[in-house]
Amino acid sequence: MALLEAHDLTKTFRRPEKDPGLRGSFKHLFQRKYSTKTAVGGVDLSIEAGEAVAYVGPNGAGKSTTIKLLTGIVEPTSGEVRIGGLVPHRNRVANSRQIGVLFGQRTQLWWDLPVRESLALLRDMYDLSPDRFRAQLKRFDEVLGLDELLPVVARKLSLGQRMRADLACALLHDPRIVFLDEPTIGLDIAVKDRVREFLRQLKAEGTTIMLTTHDLGDIEDTCERIVIIDGGRVIYDGSLAQVKDRYARERRVHLQLGSELTVTELADRFPQATVTAGAEGRREFTIAFDKAELTAGAVLAGVAQIAEVLEVKIDEPAIEDVVRKVYAGELLLAEGSTP
Amino acid sequence: MKPYRTMARNSMQSTFAFRTAFLMAAVAACFQLVATVALWSALLSNGGSIGGFTLPEMKAYLLMGYVTGWLGNAIGEWVLANRIRDGQVALDLVKPIETQKMMFAQTLGGLPMELIMIVTVGAGFVLVAGPMPGPSNIPLLMLSLVFVMPIRFCIAFLTTQLVFWTQNFHGVSWARNAVGAVLSGSLVPLSLMPTWLQTTAAVLPFASLTSTPALIYLGKVSTPTAYLLIGVQAFWVVALWFLARVAFRAASRQVTVHGG
The missing domain is CATH 3.40.50.300 (P-loop containing nucleotide triphosphate hydrolases)
Known part of the structure; x- marks a missing residue:
């Protein structure tokens, strides 16, 4: 048996419903209205x-x-x-x-x-x-x-x-x-x-x-x-x-180049990736890709063939980014398997 | 037992940390005593008596009112109430202790400071206020004084629990203090009250706080009656302790959840 076992754990609260202002508070004295709020609804948890x-x-x-x-x-x-x-x-x-x-x-x-x-x-x-x-x-x-x-x-x-x-x-x-x-x-x-x-x-x-x-x-x-x-x-x-x-597979390679290139030139080279130009126009680019389809090494090697690479920065999404997307409702997580 | 002892010691230590506050309380108490003595002196200046109390007796009564007013009061009920309102009590619930016993230990820790306040101001009062009778039966008086603190604690702990529902202690405290001051006899002796108030006082625990020790001090009650009144005090300690216990069990279910 696990050290901690919670099954269908639920907690609801009764909360007074008042109209705004003094009038609302006064009215609440005589006419009590409550709403029920579910703080926790049916949580199952098992911790070893x-x-x-x-x-x-x-x-x-x-x-x-x-x-x-x-x-x-x-x-x-x-x-x-x-x-x-x-x-x-x-x-x-x-x-x-x-x-x-x-x-x-x-x-x-x-x-x-x-x-x-x-x-x-x-x-x-x-x-x-x-x-x-x-x-x-x-x-x-x-x-x-x-x-x-x-x-x-x-x-x-x-x-x-x-x-x-x-x-x-x-x-x-x-x-x-x-x-x-x-x-x-x-x-x-x-x-x-x-x-x-x-x-x-x-x-x-x-x-x-x-x-x-x-x-x-x-x-x-x-x-x-x-x-x-x-x-x-x-x-x-x-x-x-x-x-x-599963959800933080995106990698972003930021490049600063010694010579000029266009977005199209790079995009043609990496069809699986999204290429955007940076602040310095034709010398700065960001290449975003799924790490399952492309590697940072392949990107660098590919770019090096057509231009001199001066600076490289690789962003890996933190768990924070994933959770931020979940909070914002942008990402629906599939049910994970309990380890 | 050990954690409660440590708690009482810690609580004692914190009353000494606030000695300035107690010094101010002492000054305020002196002021109030002087004012009430002046009032009664004016009323009884012709040497008569009111409600069976002569002026010297009334002075002794006021002294007892002062003494019993301190017992169990140094650690204010505010300390207990704030613990509930701030949600601190939630942390007490995850400790291997009983909250009620813990708070009682805390209240008990205030006793040394209370005794200091009683002895210093009380002695000053005896010296300044003029002739007054001494206690008629010291052992019985002491016995009845022993019960004051637990009764006050239970009443405070019970009313404090209303904070679980009201979230605010001002109203609860004002109401209880106003009722308590009248029904305990600390404002004026209960014998001066209309019959219906005396009857009310007789069935409530407040009279055990001041009226009982004061009447025993003055010998206004016969020895058998004194034993009976002390028995009533003991009854209230037991009854209120268990009532508070049951109430706390219900009240702690009201622990509201702040912050998700």
């Missing part, structure tokens, strides 16, 4: 121990709600979840020992206390021995630079520092599975890299990871599986490599 899964989707797609359902914070309207055989919202305490949760937009640090005290409180909650606690702090210090944060009162931490401390909080008890909801939100490049390095390390150590993010750079090095959700439904569940292979 040791897997790292990226859970992505546009704003309001139902990502955070799914995380709240999976961690037991929110009770599903219908459907079921099991983590390691436990139903999270029914066995909250037992379940909380096997999961770690980080909400990038919230902190679990006690606002008025030094980071050290928050960690000590968690140590007592999870019943860690003093030795184990020290070992964990040392480990976090190595990757997250935690030591310098320990004496600082939580409200005085910068966002990046706070996130580092929060990661330590979420992972202090060595959970079997960790849910990270936007762990790099609002962070600068340096801290982001640090967090990503930490995620890679976690994965290498065998921790099961479920990661939601808007920054797809977070997932490229860590996750081998991607689940895309939109409108509360899973629209893709499969390997990241497969998504890229």
Whole structure:
């Protein structure tokens, strides 16, 4: 059995419907109208121990709600979840020992206390021995630079520092599975890299990871599986490599030439590709093609025969481009095979 | 037990971090005490009594009102309410702890600061306010004071849960404080109220907060009645604790989902 199993997971909310303005609010006092919104509708998910899964989707797609359902914070309207055989919202305490949760937009640090005290409180909650606690702090210090944060009162931490401390909080008890909801939100490049390095390390150590993010750079090095959700439904569940292979096949070769050529001359040479002229008219071109039909090497060799090549730049679409197209509705992903 | 102890210690530490706020609260409390003593002095200047209270007795009553007003109040209910409103409570739900016990531990951590406030301002009051009777039965008084904090916590925790539905604590807090001030007897002794209000107070837990310890202090009730009133306090602690527990189970289903 998989470590995490969710079957037909659904959550609907009742939302008050008010007319605009004071009048609307007043009217709502006497005439209550509600509409039902489905945040998550029939999600099936199965995660094996040791897997790292990226859970992505546009704003309001139902990502955070799914995380709240999976961690037991929110009770599903219908459907079921099991983590390691436990139903999270029914066995909250037992379940909380096997999961770690980080909400990038919230902190679990006690606002008025030094980071050290928050960690000590968690140590007592999870019943860690003093030795184990020290070992964990040392480990976090190595990757997250935690030591310098320990004496600082939580409200005085910068966002990046706070996130580092929060990661330590979420992972202090060595959970079997960790849910990270936007762990790099609002962070600068340096801290982001640090967090990503930490995620890679976690994965290498065998921790099961479920990661939601808007920054797809977070997932490229860590996750081998991607689940895309939109409108509360899973629209893709499969390997990241497969998504890229299937939907990110386009390559663009940007060329700067030593001599002049026309678009037609190049287009004739590469009938499978699309050729466009660049800003510098007849000395700059972009050749776009499907990597299954043509290779960058063949393009370069072909161009070299008719003109001197000065500069070359090759663009490979990031997973980001694929997902952007999905969000925009330009690309309909076929059902991927679950790895 | 250990995490709750640590929580109480952390909470104590945070009250000391806000010592300036408590200093200001102390000044405000002195001001209010002086004003109410002046009011009662004017009303009772001819040496008579109102509702069975002479001026010295009324001063002692006000002192008890001040003392009981602090118990369980240093960690304001705002701390609890904000935890719900900010969605922090969601994080408590993924910890191997019970939220209610955790918040109680947090409230308990405020006790040292409360005692400091009680002793400093209270001692000043005794010195300045003039003659007043001492407690008539110290063990019984102490016993009844022990119950004040848990009862206040349960009431606060229960009303705080309304935030799950209202998303706003102002209204809830104002309403509860206004009702509480009257029905606990902290504004004026309950014996000065119309009968219907006294009856209402008798069936609600608020009187256990101020009226009971104050009446025991002054010896206004016989010893058997004092035991009965303390029994009522104990009943409220148990009843409210379980009521709050059941309510929280229902309320936490209301955790709304912010941000998709």
